Amino acid sequence: MTDKLLTARLTRRRVLQGASALGAVGFSSLSLPRAFAQEPAKPRELIVRAWGGSWVDSLKAGVSDPFTAETGIAIRHDLTEDNEIQPKIWAAVAQGRTPPIHVNWDTTVNATKSALRSVTEDLSDLPNLQNTTELAKPVGLDGYPIVNTYGYVYVLAYRPGAFPDGPPTSWKVLLEPRFKGRIALYNDGIGFHFPAQVAGGGKLEDIPDNMQAAWDFIAEVKKQQPLLGEDPDFTTWFQKGEIDVACTISTNAREAQKNGIDIAWVVPEEGAKFDTDGLWVPKGLPENELYWAKQYVNFALSKEAQQVWLDGLGLPGVVPGLEPPADLADDPAYPTTGEDFNKLIRISSKVQVENESDWFAKFKAIMQG
Amino acid sequence: MRAARTAYPLTWRIMDALEAFAAAVWPARFDRAIPWLMLAPALLLVGLLVLGLIQIADTSLRTLDTSTFLMSEEYTLANYNRALTESLFATVAMRSLVGSLIVTVITLILAFPYAYMMVRTSSAILRKLLLIALFLPFFIGQVVRAYGWLIILGNQGIVNEAFGLIGIEPLRLLYNYPAVLFGLVQYMLPFAVLMAAPALTAISEELELAAGSLGADWVRTFAYIVLPLARPGLIGAGIVVLTLSLTDFAMPAILGGGSQDFIANAIYDQFFRTSDQGLGSTLALLLVAIGSLLVGLLFTLFGAGTLAMNKVRR
Numbered sequence: 001m002t003d004k005l006l007t008a009r010l011t012r013r014r015v016l017q018g019a020s021a022l023g024a025v026g027f028s029s030l031s032l033p034r035a036f037a038q039e040p041a042k043p044r045e046l047i048v049r050a051w052g053g054s055w056v057d058s059l060k061a062g063v064s065d066p067f068t069a070e071t072g073i074a075i076r077h078d079l080t081e082d083n084e085i086q087p088k089i090w091a092a093v094a095q096g097r098t099p100p101i102h103v104n105w106d107t108t109v110n111a112t113k114s115a116l117r118s119v120t121e122d123l124s125d126l127p128n129l130q131n132t133t134e135l136a137k138p139v140g141l142d143g144y145p146i147v148n149t150y151g152y153v154y155v156l157a158y159r160p161g162a163f164p165d166g167p168p169t170s171w172k173v174l175l176e177p178r179f180k181g182r183i184a185l186y187n188d189g190i191g192f193h194f195p196a197q198v199a200g201g202g203k204l205e206d207i208p209d210n211m212q213a214a215w216d217f218i219a220e221v222k223k224q225q226p227l228l229g230e231d232p233d234f235t236t237w238f239q240k241g242e243i244d245v246a247c248t249i250s251t252n253a254r255e256a257q258k259n260g261i262d263i264a265w266v267v268p269e270e271g272a273k274f275d276t277d278g279l280w281v282p283k284g285l286p287e288n289e290l291y292w293a294k295q296y297v298n299f300a301l302s303k304e305a306q307q308v309w310l311d312g313l314g315l316p317g318v319v320p321g322l323e324p325p326a327d328l329a330d331d332p333a334y335p336t337t338g339e340d341f342n343k344l345i346r347i348s349s350k351v352q353v354e355n356e357s358d359w360f361a362k363f364k365a366i367m368q369g
Numbered sequence: 370m371r372a373a374r375t376a377y378p379l380t381w382r383i384m385d386a387l388e389a390f391a392a393a394v395w396p397a398r399f400d401r402a403i404p405w406l407m408l409a410p411a412l413l414l415v416g417l418l419v420l421g422l423i424q425i426a427d428t429s430l431r432t433l434d435t436s437t438f439l440m441s442e443e444y445t446l447a448n449y450n451r452a453l454t455e456s457l458f459a460t461v462a463m464r465s466l467v468g469s470l471i472v473t474v475i476t477l478i479l480a481f482p483y484a485y486m487m488v489r490t491s492s493a494i495l496r497k498l499l500l501i502a503l504f505l506p507f508f509i510g511q512v513v514r515a516y517g518w519l520i521i522l523g524n525q526g527i528v529n530e531a532f533g534l535i536g537i538e539p540l541r542l543l544y545n546y547p548a549v550l551f552g553l554v555q556y557m558l559p560f561a562v563l564m565a566a567p568a569l570t571a572i573s574e575e576l577e578l579a580a581g582s583l584g585a586d587w588v589r590t591f592a593y594i595v596l597p598l599a600r601p602g603l604i605g606a607g608i609v610v611l612t613l614s615l616t617d618f619a620m621p622a623i624l625g626g627g628s629q630d631f632i633a634n635a636i637y638d639q640f641f642r643t644s645d646q647g648l649g650s651t652l653a654l655l656l657v658a659i660g661s662l663l664v665g666l667l668f669t670l671f672g673a674g675t676l677a678m679n680k681v682r683r
Contacts, residue, residue: 081641083641083642084641086641086644087640087641087644087646090438113438113644114438116435116436116437116438117437117438117439118437181541187627188638188642225628226628227544227626227627227628228626228627228628229626229627236519240523240524240525241524241525242523242524242543242544353435354435354436356643357433357435357643357645360638360642360643361455361457361643364457364630364635364638365455365456365457365460367627367628368457368460368461368464368628368630369456369457369460
């Protein structure tokens with residue numbers, strides 16, 4: 001139904017304005033350097049992999065719908081998990097098939113694996129990259145096989161009712177006996193390794209060579225019988241009164257709060273992990289679809305798109321001058337200044353990718369023991 | 370004098386024509402191929418499975434290069450070494466194995482009286498009710514059923530609310546090993562009943578009456594008549610429940626709270642979280658090996674005719 005409405009609206013606009021007028025209205029934020037003598041044929045739709053819930057809603061409102069309005073290309077969101085789409089894309093590229101999606105919205109760490117495997121298109125020629133901060137550039141990779149589009153923080157989310165004396169200030173609160181069985185972490189430990197290193201008495205400079213402090217701290221947390229899950233689990237567990245504290249992305253906590261769940265979050269004194277997500281385009285697309293897929297990524301880097309998209313997510317973007325959402329002004333989980341970033345822990349994606357498998361195995365060994 | 374062809378009924382002549390056509394298309398000398406032709410779809414499916422296993426075996430002998438995220442060109446047993454020496458995989462394998470054995474025993478204990486009542490009851494209404502209760506869960510997927518248990522057994526679920534009414538503080542009924550086993554038993558019960566019921570149907574009720582008339586009480590009748598004759602069904606049900614439980618993914622993932630992984634969860638992690646298809650393939654092959662060994666062991670213990678497939682029914 002939506003597709004039909006979009007098609008009808010666009011057809012009418014085409015009749016009224018014509019394709020050239022479209023460029024005059026808003027194409028300045030879209031066009032790539034003219035590699036083609038003429039604009040390549042528009043595909044009927046582009047498929048963009050996304051996370052569900054408020055994540056895809058925000059992308060739709062900020063990027064996909066305005067892109068469709070400007071170009072007439074419908075955007076279909078594929079909600080396959082990022083981990084599960086990855087082998088499908090890898091197999092398609094290896095076998096010379098057309099990949100199943102046009103644009104992958106991915107964690108930078110995951111995307112870096114795909115970049116190292118050379119299944120990502122180079123995005124260095126996107127015009128809007130000129131207006132981005134250094135956050136957009138993937139660390140440790142040549143060029144732009146991925147474009148980071150925003151940053152996020154793994155905060156300590158908590159149920160205020162469980163903290164009558166005020167918010168927690170340290171990750172060590174997870175070791176308090178009263179929270180036994182009422183803690184949640186991601187099931188691969190993501191977001192928790194680095195603060196655990198600090199909370200366990202170790203140094204960030206020792207990552208990745210010596211993370212014993214992190215493993216010792218995680219082993220202590222294991223005694224507290226934490227629940228391990230994914231983003232939707234955290235919301236459910238807070239909602240159902242199963243947990244009091246969790247290490248989760250601030251976006252999830254904010255969304256839960258918007259839905260009436262009693263939840264708040266802090267960046268503890270040891271710091272919190274800061275990471276990025278990004279967009280990338282897989283190799284193997286037909287030439288015209290590749291062009292428009294890159295246009296989509298370019299559009300996502302425009303200030304207008306970033307403002308709406310990231311207002312929805314409550315996350316800081318990669319374009320200067322974005323206005324933080326009112327509820328997140330001065331929130332350390334929405335870093336904007338150098339001082340804000342000093343409270344956060346950022347480890348390069350390359351180090352994370354190279355060591356992820358070992359960290360994952362150690363975390364699992366502790367938690368499954 | 371020979372009768373004119375028109376003397377035969379029309380249907381005979383049509384049959385003659387069809388037989389002649391069949392003989393031309395499929396001469397009698399081809400008849401020996403008919404059994405193979407009937408087996409062809411199954412052979413095709415098994416062949417595809419074997420091809421997949423060969424592919425998985427090939428991948429299991431390659432390691433992941435984390436600088437390119439490509440599999441190594443050369444073969445190595447490094448993945449097998451990891452799978453057999455790292456404590457994580459031993460823990461998960463033992464949990465899966467012990468769990469599937471416990472689930473099998475409990476499921477069979479619960480399935481047998483259900484199937485027996487369903488087969489023996491003289492009440493048509495009761496039989497229909499039991500059949501409906503048996504088939505209803507098949508219309509509800511495993512994941513949905515697992516989420517149902519989250520609602521029922523959660524901290525704010527029906528059970529804990531009932532506890533609250535009698536002054537008991539909420540108990541953590543979910544996200545532990547017993548919760549996973551409970552979910553698996555509930556999931557496996559219909560399979561076990563369906564496998565056991567035909568074996569019980571095949572036992573003549575007169576045999577039980579005869580045992581009774583000869584002085585056997587119901588315990589002796591059960592032990593010496595029903596149970597031995599029901600063995601093929603029980604063994605079949607046990608094999609199905611054991612292998613399905615051993616390879617289950619959803620129940621440990623949903624009801625285990627992330628800390629009660631079975632082997633299938635570990636395989637998923639390697640394929641989709643660490644992108645290590647080599648180690649994932651190794652674990653998958655080891656799972657196939659463990660399952661096959663268990664089934665082989667059952668056949669060894671209970672004989673090749675366990676499923677009564679080599680018996681002629683009289």
